[in-house]
Amino acid sequence: MATNADPIAFRGALGSFATGVTIVTTRDAAGLDCGLTANSFNSVSLDPPMVLWSLARSSLSMDAFRNAEYFAVHILAADQETLSNGFAKRGADKFAGLETERGTGDVPLLRGCAARFQCRTAYQYEGGDHVIFVGEVIAFDHDDRAPLLFHGGRYALAARRAAALTASNDVGSDAPGRFGEDFIGYLIGRAHFQLYGRMQASLAQHGLDATDHFALSILGIQDGRTAVEIAEMIGFTGARLTDDRAHSLAERGIVRREAPSGRLWLTAAGRRTLIELAAAAKAAEEDALGAFDDNEKALLKHLLKHVIHSTDPGLPDPWATGEAAD
Ligand SMILES: Cc1cc2nc3c(=O)[nH]c(=O)nc-3n(C[C@H](O)[C@H](O)[C@H](O)COP(=O)(O)O)c2cc1C
Missing domain, CATH: 1.10.10.10 (Winged helix-like DNA-binding domain superfamily/Winged helix DNA-binding domain)
Incomplete structure (x- = not known):
C-alpha cells in the first residue's frame, strides 16, 4: 500500500472517485468576473440547502472567493468539455466571448449547464493546501442535460446500466476454441x-x-x-x-x-x-x-x-x- 508521502499515488487514488465537473464563478472587489473549473463540489445539507467545494491556495482566484459574499456553481453538461478546459487555464481571460446572465451580487451565470446553484458564502474552512467554501443555496435551476464526468484524470460520459443485461452471463468464453457472448x-x-x-x-x-x-x-x-x-x-x-x-x-x-x-x-x-x-x-x-x-x-x-x-x-x-x- 502506498503511503501518504506519495502525492502522485494519492492523486491517482482520488481519481478513482468519479465526479461531475463544475465551474464556480464570482465577481471580485474590482467588479471583474472570475471563475474556475472544480470537481471538488459536493452536497452538504438539504435543510438549509448547502453545498461545498474547495479551492487550491495557489489559485489566482483565491482573493476573489475569500472576499465574495456570493458565488455560483455550474454543473457542466456533457457537451461543455471545451468550457471546462477554458476555465481550467490559470489566469486566462475565461469569460471572453461568453454570453453570461447576472445572478445575486452580480455574479456571472453561464448558460447551457445541467444545473446552477447561486450561493451565499456561509463558511470558509482551512483544508491543507485548499480552502473549503460552504455556500447556502439561495436559488437554483436545472435542465435535463446529461452531465460531464471526470474519472481517473480524464473526462467521461455517463451511461445507465441496462437492467435487462446486468443478469446476463458470459457462457463458456474461457473454453478453448469457443467465444462467449461478450466477444x-x-x-x-x-x-x-x-x-x-x-x-x-x-x-x-x-x-x-x-x-x-x-x-x-x-x-x-x-x-x-x-x-x-x-x-x-x-x-x-x-x-x-x-x-x-x-x-x-x-x-x-x-x-x-x-x-x-x-x-x-x-x-x-x-x-x-x-x-x-x-x-x-x-x-x-x-x-x-x-x-x-x-x-x-x-x-x-x-x-x-x-x-x-x-x-x-x-x-x-x-x-x-x-x-x-x-
Ligand atoms: C476537471 C478539473 C477539476 C478541477 N478541480 C479543481 C478544484 O476542485 N479546486 C481547484 O482549486 N482547482 C481545480 N482544478 C484546477 C483549476 O481549474 C485550475 O487550476 C485553474 O487554472 C485555476 O484558475 P485560476 O488560478 O485562474 O484561479 C480543476 C481542473 C480540472 C480540469
Whole structure:
C-alpha cells in the first residue's frame, strides 16, 4: 500500500472517485468576473440547502472567493468539455466571448449547464493546501442535460446500466476454441446484421441490394467519384462495385456515368431513392436505440468510432472533401 508521502499515488487514488465537473464563478472587489473549473463540489445539507467545494491556495482566484459574499456553481453538461478546459487555464481571460446572465451580487451565470446553484458564502474552512467554501443555496435551476464526468484524470460520459443485461452471463468464453457472448466482434457484427436486416425490405422495394446501397451512400456524401474510388471505400464490407454493377445502376437511371472519366453522379431519381433509404435507416436506428437516452446514444457512437479508429487499416475517408470531381 502506498503511503501518504506519495502525492502522485494519492492523486491517482482520488481519481478513482468519479465526479461531475463544475465551474464556480464570482465577481471580485474590482467588479471583474472570475471563475474556475472544480470537481471538488459536493452536497452538504438539504435543510438549509448547502453545498461545498474547495479551492487550491495557489489559485489566482483565491482573493476573489475569500472576499465574495456570493458565488455560483455550474454543473457542466456533457457537451461543455471545451468550457471546462477554458476555465481550467490559470489566469486566462475565461469569460471572453461568453454570453453570461447576472445572478445575486452580480455574479456571472453561464448558460447551457445541467444545473446552477447561486450561493451565499456561509463558511470558509482551512483544508491543507485548499480552502473549503460552504455556500447556502439561495436559488437554483436545472435542465435535463446529461452531465460531464471526470474519472481517473480524464473526462467521461455517463451511461445507465441496462437492467435487462446486468443478469446476463458470459457462457463458456474461457473454453478453448469457443467465444462467449461478450466477444466484441460478435456483438458488433450481430448488432450490424440485425440493424441492417431492417433495411432489406426498403432496398428490395427499390430493386437494390446492400452493395448498391453502400455505393449510392458514398455518392450521397460526395458524388462525381469513379467506380474504382467507390470500390476502395466500400471494399472493407466485402461488397464489390464492379463495372457491370455501375453500368446497371446507370441503365436504371439511378446514376449518370460521365464519359470518358467514368465518374458517377446521382440522378434526381437516385437522390430521391437515397433519401427514402436514409429515412428507413434512421427508423431502424431509432428502433434499435429506443431504450437509450441522447447521452447514451452519443456514448455508444463515440465508443464505436474509437473501435473503428483503432482497427482502421488505412481506408480512404469518404467524408474527406475535395477528393473527387476535380
Ligand atoms: C476537471 C478539473 C477539476 C478541477 N478541480 C479543481 C478544484 O476542485 N479546486 C481547484 O482549486 N482547482 C481545480 N482544478 C484546477 C483549476 O481549474 C485550475 O487550476 C485553474 O487554472 C485555476 O484558475 P485560476 O488560478 O485562474 O484561479 C480543476 C481542473 C480540472 C480540469
